[in-house]
Amino acid sequence: MMKPFAAHPQQSRGRLHAEKMSTFRSPFQRDRDRIIHSSAFRRLKHKTQVFIEHEGDYYRTRLTHSIEVAQVARTLAGALGLNTDLAEAIALAHDLGHPPFGHTGEEALERLMAPYGGFDHNAQALRIVTALERHYADFDGLNLTWETLEGIAKHNGPLLDPDGTPRKGPLPYALADYNARHDLELQTHASAEAQVAAIADDVAYNHHDLHDGLRSGLFTEDDLMALPITGPAFAEVDALYPGLEPMRRRHEALRRVFGVMVEDVLAVAATRLGPAAPGSAQAVRDLGVTIIRFSDRLFRELKVIRQFLFTRMYRAPSVVAMRAEVTAMVDDLFPLYMARPELLPAEWRRDVEAARGDTALARIVADYVAGMTDRFAIQEHARLVKGLSPQDIHALPGRALRGR
Template sequence: MSDMQRPALAAYAANPAHSRGRVYTPSSSPTRSEFQRDRDRIIHSTAFRRLQHKTQVFLHHEGHHYRTRLTHTLEVSQIARSIARALHLDEDLAEAVALAHDLGHTPFGHAGERVMADKMMPWGGFDHNVQALRVVALIENRYADHDGLNLTWETLEGILKHNGPVAGEGVSHHGQDMAVALADIPASADLLPETYASLEAQVAAIADDIAYNSHDIDDAARAGLLAIGDLIALPLVGPIASEVLDMWPEAERGRQIHEVQRRLITRTIENVIAESAERIVAAAPVDADAVRALSYPLIGFSPETATAEKELKRFMFDKVYRHPLVMVPVRIGETVVARLFDRYMEAGDMPGRWGLAFGAARSDATRARVVCDFIAGMTDPFALEEYARLFDETPDFR
């Protein structure tokens, strides 16, 4: 199906013609919708290119065939488009949110994020979704007449809230104070942090889960941390693994794992489409604002698949994410980020505009946010370069 044959948008979809707009009014485009322009701005941003050298699970030194934040992001965007199209949503908004969803990640994956959350606790906390919002709204500085990418309200909302509300009773994101976090974020209207986001943003969130569930199995098998036989007893993926072994018992391990991975992606996508369609019919939202008014998400796995998916996550956590091959470099990455933060806070010896901003800051909170923004934007290799420059040593991850 070509782009010219896309299904018409449903009434509950986000409509680019009815966007709440941008902070700065751009010139008009005769060929692209507002959400297409957001997608393109994200793809051409510096922060997006940096994802190529940021850790997903396996660090950059371990090989060129493992996923990085960039390849993960591209897989998420493909899955998001597939789901959005089937549900008659705006594919471009779903893709834009998917492409931007990891722009706020620190170097060294979640290890760096944990350190940053701890270090920033006295000054409003740290959350990678909020940091992604800072990247697209403030930190990118390529345009002549404004900072940031000047994205639409809907894309900003999706980046912030694709995982659900970020303010309200019982909501806590790594100690992030939302009043502080959003105080300097320019948007054309209130981002409504206490509500769920559009269906397109919800699609991007579940596409993230589908992508890393499947590709982490592939990467872990490539690293020798698991075999296809390890998956047999698990719900969700176990029946798929048995099916593949029955069909191709003599195939190479890599081919078997790939067959498991692609079937897992297909079946979870199909499950989400079927379940979400039923929820949408039951809720009968008349427009995108009616989606936001709901107290629950409309995009999700069926209850049975959701339970099985959580079991798969637990298995991967125990078998892969806490494996010594992963944890040794994780601990080193945590040390690098922690020592960089402490050194910058003490001396402010950051290059270029970051050092200038640090010097101009009038409070510890402002200085800490400058340091946080600088470190969060680093690639893994650049963080190691800075570490070597400041401490005259190079960590050995091997």
């Protein structure tokens, strides 16, 4: 049973473009389904989490990460009496705006788009679901409910101060543009379901980055024995299952790390929600604080793990070398399309013809480049910049980067 402070579908603020209600799905279930069936969601299959898409079949991609986040979000939302469908929809959509090559690609686009209003993957996710998905006869985008759009925009917290001043510099143009037409109340916290999606993201990547780092050989289980949370988890497994084979030992330890994070979030939420006693979803927004979060103690311990991962994984020499290569690709492609927009696919040229000035063109180019998968970006760079033959391109991706 959902609690009073959950987002009840019958109280939804609706959609920008009014639609007839489904007879067999709630508004939030419909949002989830539209996200899953979107082109942008399918492209996440070939977008980087940490390792470039072709480097291994077992490493997380943006798609598998999003599925894991959605699973955690549903678990947390269900345990807290929240709307599991809304939490899942926001979780599934939260990474739609990521460009190719993970945070490396985003950093490159942020720099390239600085003169044109900036780039931010959360704002880009909102742009995708409100404008760039063009499959429906009556509207651009997916026409999601206000609550799902709010969650995509501000699941990490308010973006404006109460007086309307941006908290972290100017709002990215994609966010400011949509919010001017459809107020998402960027000065408040989001629903409890959106906060669940945000913390589920943290739980998922803290867990799977450890797993992927071990699989890659960038660090070992012995290294993790010296860290908080992971060290006690391995020690517990060793005490219960002495001599357990390595892969089972790894899995058993990391599933305990997962459990520690989930249980901590649930305990903190119960402690915060009890005294606050919010009577509605809006009351959660009006509390002015994040109620779904880690405890201070666990947050400090996770910071130690994140610093370890930063040093040993995100900035490992092999990863740094790859970052340099893929940054160069984005640095080549963006100005090339700016100078020669006729290289864009035919379906993009209508927008190009309507664009007035460099800023409008840059936003179209950023939309196109951000939508690329790792594989497609590598292939287009080889075709347009390196001038490789079709036969060579057919062998990509893999060869282009492995041949360093």
